[in-house]
Amino acid sequence: MQTAAPIVTTPAIAPLTRGIPARREFAVPSGEGAQRRADPDTAARIAETMKLLVEVLEVKRRVVRAGDLVYRAGEAFTSLHILNSGLFKLLSSSAEGREQVVGLRFRGDWLGFCGIAKGRYTCDAVAMDTGEVWTVRYDALLRACAEHPELMEVMHAAMSHEMMRDRDVLISICTLPADARVVAFLHYWADSLASRGLRTDQISLRLTRAEIGNYLGLTLETVSRVLSKLARAQLIAFNERNRRDICIPDFHALDAFIQRREAAAGLH
Amino acid sequence: MQTAAPIVTTPAIAPLTRGIPARREFAVPSGEGAQRRADPDTAARIAETMKLLVEVLEVKRRVVRAGDLVYRAGEAFTSLHILNSGLFKLLSSSAEGREQVVGLRFRGDWLGFCGIAKGRYTCDAVAMDTGEVWTVRYDALLRACAEHPELMEVMHAAMSHEMMRDRDVLISICTLPADARVVAFLHYWADSLASRGLRTDQISLRLTRAEIGNYLGLTLETVSRVLSKLARAQLIAFNERNRRDICIPDFHALDAFIQRREAAAGLH
DNA sequence: CGTAACATTGATCGGGTTCAATCTGCGTGG
DNA sequence: CCACGCAGATTGAACCCGATCAATGTTACG
Structure with missing residues (x-):
């Protein structure tokens, strides 16, 4: 508990300077x-x-x-x-x-x-x-x-x-295979940060594998495997001391990866 | 198209007598x-x-x-x-x-x-x-x-x-196996009718197997198989000339069926 | 009667789960 | 400080549920 x-x-007319800023994600190695x-x-x-x-x-x-x-x-x-x-x-x-x-x-x-x-x-x-x-x-x-x-x-x-967002999640879960769901999740997360003006050159997932899996209707092992596969394909990179923080060098490549899998499945 | x-x-103050009543489901054989x-x-x-x-x-x-x-x-x-x-x-x-x-x-x-x-x-x-x-x-x-x-x-x-309802669907899809999802769907459908005062002694699903499957994140074959299985177990009964119209003699038994499967899966 | 949409059922396949072992990082208490 | 425990993560191997492929049946309708 x-x-x-x-x-x-605080008084309702308090200045609109931002509240407590969120903790910095972690040190950024090179550029952005x-x-x-x-x-x-x-x-x-x-x-x-x-x-x-x-x-x-x-x-x-x-x-x-x-x-x-x-x-x-x-x-x-x-x-x-x-x-x-x-x-x-x-x-x-x-x-x-x-x-x-x-x-x-x-x-x-x-x-x-x-x-x-x-x-x-x-x-x-x-x-x-x-x-x-x-x-x-x-x-x-x-x-x-x-x-x-x-x-x-x-x-x-x-x-x-909020309704539309929930609907998108439902559609993802109903129609996408495991790896595409994970990618969709990463996309959503990064987009959510980006649209709020937060940095996305490196992002902290903040959820455990179990929670991500739960959210996506998958097991934690599957999430882990997909992330490992994406890392192997260099589509994402783990922070070297914390596997919850990742870097997505090229969102477009991520999408392409998924599209390719779908296309491959569809052609036969 | x-x-x-x-x-x-119609004038806004039109009498509140109901509009065009929905078509009768189909003839009811015996009692209710x-x-x-x-x-x-x-x-x-x-x-x-x-x-x-x-x-x-x-x-x-x-x-x-x-x-x-x-x-x-x-x-x-x-x-x-x-x-x-x-x-x-x-x-x-x-x-x-x-x-x-x-x-x-x-x-x-x-x-x-x-x-x-x-x-x-x-x-x-x-x-x-x-x-x-x-x-x-x-x-x-x-x-x-x-x-x-x-x-x-x-x-x-x-x-x-509406949000809560969508959430329930999401939870069903994320956590339930195929047959439980179909049963949950039947439940939802029957409850929706019942809470509107419509009769549920026999209900017309109105959706094709493909649509039900799509809604539940399943294939039409799976839906068909589950319904057949439920019918075999006498938990539902098809109208003898139309496999879209079913009768649910005992909702409690339906639930018990699912619970039992879950329990069986859980004990080892 | 012929056709088309929907449904059922069987056989096979495969993606994801399940089970299990190992690893890593981290806080805690000796 | 190190040993220990623990939660989270990774990875492998076997299995199984549901998907896929395919054939057949049923109903409705021109």
């Missing part, structure tokens, strides 16, 4: 040749959302560290959470006790939608790194939405976005 | 011993939502028949749709052209959330039976939500509900 992180309340370009659209959209929230609502800011829970399944739903920084995973444990990673969240994403329907959260939200969570009461949010239609639109867009 | 269904506009009890909560919630909509918004009613599209991927998003009756499937075709069934929808469900984020629908919504769709303009809905907080809550709850 983790202990709750300290809660820090493999840096994936950031998506200015997404970044702007996120910044605007955060700004709107602070202007219109009372936001409780809370610093979390790796392992902290933002909320827990079964807990009464009263608030939604918007991520200012950090990396988070959503864990859902089914009736029979089997745990499942059902989502990954980043800066700008919302947490807690699952609680609206039934008045209780239905999954755990766990920080995977230092980060800052902005919490708003749902009732206050509803009121604010009524007065600020643009806030309502932003919120709906966030929900819609 | 299907042709669009005729559009029928296997009838699954309806969920009065869900039914009430749906009725209330529908009432609220007509009271507060201009609703365009449209009768659809099997095969009609409510909307199509790529089409500009302007409206959301609420299902008054009928059965619908959501089809998403990925970039590489592979089609995927990404959801099933029933009376009371909303269609079109996927369009909010990007301003375009990202999947096809296809009627699987005669039904009635209520369409509301999204901009009008936003305005109405601002004035009627209860409408906003209902809409958010619908989105939240």
